[in-house]
Amino acid sequence: MLTTDKIIQMKNNSEKISMVTAYDYPSAKLVEESNIDMILVGDSLGMVVLGYKSTVEVTLDDMIHHSKAVTRGAPETFVIVDMPFMSYHISEGDAITNARELFQKTGVQAIKIEGASPLTLNIIRRLTEAGIPVVGHIGLTPQSVNVLGGYKVQGKDAASANRLVEEAEKLEKSGVISIVLECVPGPLAEHITKKLTIPTIGIGAGEYCDGQVLVYHDILQYGIDRTPKFVKSYADMNTVIKDAVSSFHKEVKEKTFPKEEHTFKIDDDVINHLYS
Ligand code: KIV
Ligand code: NA
Numbered sequence: 001m002l003t004t005d006k007i008i009q010m011k012n013n014s015e016k017i018s019m020v021t022a023y024d025y026p027s028a029k030l031v032e033e034s035n036i037d038m039i040l041v042g043d044s045l046g047m048v049v050l051g052y053k054s055t056v057e058v059t060l061d062d063m064i065h066h067s068k069a070v071t072r073g074a075p076e077t078f079v080i081v082d083m084p085f086m087s088y089h090i091s092e093g094d095a096i097t098n099a100r101e102l103f104q105k106t107g108v109q110a111i112k113i114e115g116a117s118p119l120t121l122n123i124i125r126r127l128t129e130a131g132i133p134v135v136g137h138i139g140l141t142p143q144s145v146n147v148l149g150g151y152k153v154q155g156k157d158a159a160s161a162n163r164l165v166e167e168a169e170k171l172e173k174s175g176v177i178s179i180v181l182e183c184v185p186g187p188l189a190e191h192i193t194k195k196l197t198i199p200t201i202g203i204g205a206g207e208y209c210d211g212q213v214l215v216y217h218d219i220l221q222y223g224i225d226r227t228p229k230f231v232k233s234y235a236d237m238n239t240v241i242k243d244a245v246s247s248f249h250k251e252v253k254e255k256t257f258p259k260e261e262h263t264f265k266i267d268d269d270v271i272n273h274l275y276s
Pocket of ligand 2: 042
């Protein structure tokens with residue numbers, strides 16, 4: 001199991017960090033068996049496995065339910081779970097109560113919070129002080145998609161690039177153990193990565209981040225039709241699954257499944273007795 005200390009050591013040793021999302025028991029189990037460094041129970045689960053329109057619909061109960069399955073499937077892996085939409089914006093007290101519930105009920109190692117507003121930075125300081133490690137997340141922050149005006153690259157002009165650098169520094173000072181940079185131009189992500197002592201984990205943020213994260217279903221092309229530019233798919237599960245399920249369908253219709261080897265036996269006398 002990784003620790004927050006070892007995560008920072010990895011940055012110092014220029015050892016890249018791999019992170020993948022998982023939302024349930026089998027994905028967590030397979031990700032752990034693939035030797036991935038860290039698992040993220042992302043609120044992307046709302047779209048990816050629950051069919052919601054955006055992460056705005058995800059609830060604290062959704063995150064708890066899925067995180068519990070993930071920690072059962074990957075007991076040896078460092079697991080981070082997203083605080084969902086509006087679970088840390090109403091008040092500091094409310095945020096801490098929610099973070100505590102999420103952390104205590106799921107057995108994850110850290111929580112992740114989007115943004116770097118003064119309220120958010122305060123919450124990060126208080127959670128860290130209370131013993132809950134926090135991961136930051138800046139750049140494209142999907143919970144704010146309705147304010148950002150869509151899923152777009154962030155930090156492209158001087159003002160927003162400066163703001164991202166400042167946010168990263170403020171997050172580090174507030175005690176986060178790592179920062180996710182989402183949809184940030186490569187050279188800006190590189191600059192931020194060099195300025196920080198904690199590792200950056202990029203998604204659509206180029207090769208210079210200290211680590212990389214992708215969504216499990218994007219890596220596998222599993223249940224999703226379109227992937228963004230920054231995704232690389234390493235398999236085509238859509239085809240594998242459709243081929244397998246339609247083969248089953250066909251064999252049922254053709255009466256070629258099940259066969260004798262799939263069927264339980266019974267003594268002839270017993271069955272003859274039934275017919276007599
Ligand atoms: O919810 C998620 O999957 C994420 C990653 C894209 C970083 O937050
Ligand atoms: Na997320």
